[in-house]
Every structure is written in C-alpha cells, then in structure tokens.
Amino acid sequence: MSRRISTAPLALLLVSLGSAAGGAYAYHRYRDADWERRENEYQRQLQGKLTESEKQMQSLNTELGTARARLVTQASLDEKYQAQLTAKDADFEKFRREHALALKSLSDATFQLQQREHGGKETAREVPPSPPPPGEPTVPSVHPVIAYEYTDPEGRVQLKDPNIWVQGDEELQLQQLFRVEGTVLQQTNGSLMTERVQLQEVSADGTGKYRELAAARLVDASFTYANAPLAGPPGGLKWGPSWMATVGTSFRSESLLRVGASARVVKWGPVGLAAGLSSDFLSLEGSGGDAFVTFTPSVKGRELGLVLGGGVHLPLGGTQRVRPNLTVSFVVY
Structure with a gap:
C-alpha cells in the first residue's frame, strides 16, 4: 500500500523556493545595478564632468584649508609619483617595496606663517679690546665693541651679534616645532575625495603636550588621488x-x-x-x-x-x- 503524500507541504515548499529564488534574483540584480551605478559615477568624475557642488568640493579653499583635488587613475598617479622622486627618496622607496605599500594619493601644500613677538630677553655688553701683540702699539677703536643677544619668550628664536658695528657676523638660530594636521574626506556616494591641511607652530609644555603659538595661512595646496570603486x-x-x-x-x-x-x-x-x-x-x-x-x-x-x-x-x-x-x-x- 503506497503512502499518500499531502499536497500542502509540497505547495509550501514550492512557494518557499519561488520566494527564495525571487529574493536572490532581486538581491543579485540590485547589487549588480549598484556596482554599475558606482562605475558610471566614477567614469563621469574621472573625466572631470562634475556638478557645481562637486566642483566646490574639489577647488582650493584657503579659508577652510582644503586643497585643490583631482581624481586620476592609479596608473596616472604612479606616473606622477615616479616623476617627482629624487635620490633622497631611495630609502623610503626601499621601505615601500619591502612592505608592499600601494600609492593612494599625493599632496603638496604651501603655507605662510607671519608672527610678531613682544618681550623676550636681550643683552648688550661692551667687549674689552684684546691686548695687542708684544711690541705693537695700542690703537684706540673708533667705537667700543658691543655684543648683542636676543631670545624670544618661547626660547625658539635666538639672535647673536658679536659686534653691532660689523655687518655680516650676525648669527640667527631657530628651533621651532610645527604640528601638521591632515584630514582626508570621501564622498559617501561617489569616488571624489578632498584633503584639509593645517599647520600650526607649537611649543612643548614639558608634560608631553603642545601649546599652539600661531596658525599658518594656507596659500596653495594640491591633492591628487586614485579611488576607483571596488568590483565587489x-x-x-x-x-x-x-x-x-x-x-x-x-x-x-x-x-x-x-x-x-x-x-x-x-x-x-x-x-x-x-x-x-x-x-x-x-x-x-x-x-x-x-x-x-x-x-x-x-x-x-x-x-x-x-x-x-x-x-x-x-x-x-x-x-x-x-x-x-x-x-x-x-x-x-
């Protein structure tokens, strides 16, 4: 006697399989469509066909500190990088090859830092003339030799002048600390990126922290990058x-x-x-x-x-x- 099979589980199985297959097909099509959308957006932006909002994002803005940005292919970025290498980069290139590091972006920035100091420590003292060699007469100096020194309040600038009446013997020593901050941002729905760069002169407070003395003004900056969408x-x-x-x-x-x-x-x-x-x-x-x-x-x-x-x-x-x-x-x- 054969066993009678209920049609209800079979129908439920067919409905489940049909729903699952339809969901998988829709998921696959949606994901493919998303990949195609990202690729089309990338090609448009790579060719420089930008919207007004995108043009503002890629332009130089010295007030906000954002660089002039440009999207290029990875091959173009590598070519630009190789063209600017010098003998000083040999050790870094060796490090990059040993660790299989891929180039993603290049940036170049020019800042202007203008400061005015008040106070400081200065000294001026008269230097007695050296005795003449034995047998030679003493020749009186027209001006007494005066040595001058100045150190700014932070101790980072020091000027020494052994004789204020002589030009060309001055010595200026600079010992400054700078903080460079860079922030890279990317579109959430595209391939465009931009970089914000900031430069501040700082002073160590002795506790491992740094106090800002002055902020430099961005004059010009460029940011070249490759950011092709992932294939999957x-x-x-x-x-x-x-x-x-x-x-x-x-x-x-x-x-x-x-x-x-x-x-x-x-x-x-x-x-x-x-x-x-x-x-x-x-x-x-x-x-x-x-x-x-x-x-x-x-x-x-x-x-x-x-x-x-x-x-x-x-x-x-x-x-x-x-x-x-x-x-x-x-x-x-």
Missing part, C-alpha cells in the same frame, strides 16, 4: 547577519527536503558560518535547528546570491539528535 564587496573578516532562505537535506531522513531561514553571522572571503531553523512540516524529527559552514561561489569576482553549505541538523525529536546536513541557501538581504 571587500574581502577580509566581516561580522553581521546576512539573511538567507534555506533548502536542506539530511540524506536518510523520512523527508528528503526541509525549508527554512538562516543567517550567516561571520564571513571570511567566500567562506562563512551560518545558523538557522528548518522544517519538513511533517514531524518533530524533520524540524529543528541548523548550523553549517557556507561557501559563496562567484563569477568574474562577483558573488552570486547562491550559498552552498554543509553542517548538522538538530531535530526537535526522534532518537537521532544530530544529523548531517547539506544546504542550498538564497541570499535575500
């Missing part, structure tokens, strides 16, 4: 749920297929870990939790909305409490 999601370890509709099987179970939902909680490249719930809607043995390792195939560097997995199924009832499990999941979000 960045690699590396990523945490956070990725929701999926799941179809699983445990081989010798009474029901061949189970359907359910799962979430991939961690992902490292194409591999990840996921957990969820599934059921055959017939028995407690066919219902329970799932834990499995995932693999996401890709085509030409772009991930599909399809995820393959293998792990265990934990039934709510029955004698075998752990079953091997293979899954096919469809990413819906």
Whole structure:
C-alpha cells in the first residue's frame, strides 16, 4: 500500500523556493545595478564632468584649508609619483617595496606663517679690546665693541651679534616645532575625495603636550588621488547577519527536503558560518535547528546570491539528535 503524500507541504515548499529564488534574483540584480551605478559615477568624475557642488568640493579653499583635488587613475598617479622622486627618496622607496605599500594619493601644500613677538630677553655688553701683540702699539677703536643677544619668550628664536658695528657676523638660530594636521574626506556616494591641511607652530609644555603659538595661512595646496570603486564587496573578516532562505537535506531522513531561514553571522572571503531553523512540516524529527559552514561561489569576482553549505541538523525529536546536513541557501538581504 503506497503512502499518500499531502499536497500542502509540497505547495509550501514550492512557494518557499519561488520566494527564495525571487529574493536572490532581486538581491543579485540590485547589487549588480549598484556596482554599475558606482562605475558610471566614477567614469563621469574621472573625466572631470562634475556638478557645481562637486566642483566646490574639489577647488582650493584657503579659508577652510582644503586643497585643490583631482581624481586620476592609479596608473596616472604612479606616473606622477615616479616623476617627482629624487635620490633622497631611495630609502623610503626601499621601505615601500619591502612592505608592499600601494600609492593612494599625493599632496603638496604651501603655507605662510607671519608672527610678531613682544618681550623676550636681550643683552648688550661692551667687549674689552684684546691686548695687542708684544711690541705693537695700542690703537684706540673708533667705537667700543658691543655684543648683542636676543631670545624670544618661547626660547625658539635666538639672535647673536658679536659686534653691532660689523655687518655680516650676525648669527640667527631657530628651533621651532610645527604640528601638521591632515584630514582626508570621501564622498559617501561617489569616488571624489578632498584633503584639509593645517599647520600650526607649537611649543612643548614639558608634560608631553603642545601649546599652539600661531596658525599658518594656507596659500596653495594640491591633492591628487586614485579611488576607483571596488568590483565587489571587500574581502577580509566581516561580522553581521546576512539573511538567507534555506533548502536542506539530511540524506536518510523520512523527508528528503526541509525549508527554512538562516543567517550567516561571520564571513571570511567566500567562506562563512551560518545558523538557522528548518522544517519538513511533517514531524518533530524533520524540524529543528541548523548550523553549517557556507561557501559563496562567484563569477568574474562577483558573488552570486547562491550559498552552498554543509553542517548538522538538530531535530526537535526522534532518537537521532544530530544529523548531517547539506544546504542550498538564497541570499535575500
């Protein structure tokens, strides 16, 4: 006597599969459309076809301290960098090659720092003439020799003049500390970037902190960068749920297929870990939790909305409490 199969679970399975496939297709199309949008935006901006707002963001603004910015290809950026290298950069280039560092941007800034000091410490003293060699007469000086020294209140500028009546023997010593602050900003919906640069002269307070003495005014600055959009999601370890509709099987179970939902909680490249719930809607043995390792195939560097997995199924009832499990999941979000 053949066993009669209820049509309700089969219909539910077909509806679940259709919804999952539709969600995966929509997810895949949306992501492809997003990639295409970013690529089109990048090509427009790379060709210099900017909106008025983007032109303002890329222009020099000495009041805000933002540089004149320009988006170029990586090849153009590397070429510009090689053209400006000198013998002084040999050690840095060796360091860059040893650590496989990629060039991302170049910046150049010119500042004007104008200050006026009040106070300080100055001394002037008359220097007695040196005695003449034995046998030579003493020749009186037209002016007495006066030595002069000045040190500013912060001790960073020192002027020495051994004889104020003689030009060309002055000595000026500068010992200054400068703080350079750079901030790089990027569009949230495009490839354009800009850099803000600031220069301040500071003085050490003896506690490991620095006090600002004067802020330099930005005269000119340029910022050249390469920032092509990623071809797909960045690699590396990523945490956070990725929701999926799941179809699983445990081989010798009474029901061949189970359907359910799962979430991939961690992902490292194409591999990840996921957990969820599934059921055959017939028995407690066919219902329970799932834990499995995932693999996401890709085509030409772009991930599909399809995820393959293998792990265990934990039934709510029955004698075998752990079953091997293979899954096919469809990413819906």
